Amino acid sequence: xxxxxxxxxxxxxxxxxxxxxxxxxxxxxxxxxxxxxxxxxxxxxxxxxxxxxxxxxxxxxxxxxxxxxxxxxxxxxxxxxxxxxxxxxxxxxxxxxxxxxxxxxxxxxxxxxxxxxxxxxxxxxxxxxxxxxxxxxxxxxxxxxxxxxxxxxxxxxxxxxxxxxx
Amino acid sequence: xxxxxxxxxxxxxxxxxxxxxxxxxxxxxxxxxxxxxxxxxxxxxxxxxxxxxxxxxxxxxxxxxxxxxxxxxxxxxxxxxxx
Numbered sequence: 001x002x003x004x005x006x007x008x009x010x011x012x013x014x015x016x017x018x019x020x021x022x023x024x025x026x027x028x029x030x031x032x033x034x035x036x037x038x039x040x041x042x043x044x045x046x047x048x049x050x051x052x053x054x055x056x057x058x059x060x061x062x063x064x065x066x067x068x069x070x071x072x073x074x075x076x077x078x079x080x081x082x083x084x085x086x087x088x089x090x091x092x093x094x095x096x097x098x099x100x101x102x103x104x105x106x107x108x109x110x111x112x113x114x115x116x117x118x119x120x121x122x123x124x125x126x127x128x129x130x131x132x133x134x135x136x137x138x139x140x141x142x143x144x145x146x147x148x149x150x151x152x153x154x155x156x157x158x159x160x161x162x163x164x165x166x
Numbered sequence: 167x168x169x170x171x172x173x174x175x176x177x178x179x180x181x182x183x184x185x186x187x188x189x190x191x192x193x194x195x196x197x198x199x200x201x202x203x204x205x206x207x208x209x210x211x212x213x214x215x216x217x218x219x220x221x222x223x224x225x226x227x228x229x230x231x232x233x234x235x236x237x238x239x240x241x242x243x244x245x246x247x248x249x
Contacts, residue, residue: 020203023210024193063198071193107218114221122225129213130222132181135174150174157173161212 009051009062014044017066024067028074035077043073106164113163121156128153167195176206180213 022040029036047069050056056065114122120142127138128149139146171192178184179192196203216222 017197019207020197023203023207024197061198064194067194067197070197071190103215107215107220110212110215110218111221111224114216114225125216126222126225128177129181129216130225132183134183150172153177154173157209157212160216161208164212164215 008058009056009065011048011051013062014047014051014066017063018044020063021066021070024070025074029077039073039077043070046073109163110160113160117156117159121152121159124149124152125156125160167191170199170202171195173209176202176209177213180206180210 018040021043022036025036025039025043026033029039043066047056047066050065050069056062060068114125117125123142124138127133127141128135133141135146135149138149142149144152175192179189184192196206
């Protein structure tokens with residue numbers, strides 16, 4: 001007889017997922033959306049309450065449990081916003097000047113690194129990430145195989161990554 | 167999704183080129199896989215910067231001017247290699 005182990009979750013276990021939830025929420029809402037932090041906090045509060053009230057039975061992993069809550073909250077948020085936006089569009093938020101300066105500095109470092117790449121690597125990066133062509137389309141354009149496109153992209157990323165400070 | 171995906175797969179997700187089913191599966195995967203999440207966030211930062219107008223955007227002029235000629239040379243070399 002197979003015995004399935006039940007998962008358990010403490011408050012600390014849930015809070016460890018803040019970064020993953022934040023990433024998912026920012027991706028869905030857009031990084032410049034000022035509401036993303038509130039949405040993340042709401043998700044964590046809801047998850048902690050569920051655990052406290054026995055809503056997490058341990059049938060799935062904590063990750064899957066949080067993924068489900070996150071996805072539902074994102075859908076609710078988008079629905080609410082769609083209703084609000086029909087009446088009055090919100091002004092876009094101003095970017096943080098400190099983040100802006102850091103980001104520009106990193107972009108400059110990366111631009112320098114890209115300029116030092118061999119043309120064959122620059123071409124794939126440009127077509128794949130900037131022009132957003134598929135791997136097959138890039139392969140046809142450059143007269144190479146799709147596998148070679150992946151190899152060049154991954155190698156180029158590895159090279160330029162070294163030039164950007166963490 | 168039981169297996170950790172390859173870099174190409176992560177790129178498709180980060181560039182928004184994935185269908186809904188694959189996207190949902192991958193999202194559930196990275197909620198459960200710390201190493202994929204770490205790898206993906208690192209890649210996301212680099213891709214975000216690469217797509218900046220000052221980085222890859224600055225190559226637009228260079229690419230239009232030089233690529234057709236280089237592609238012509240490549241085709242010629244291929245003919246010689248076949249011989």
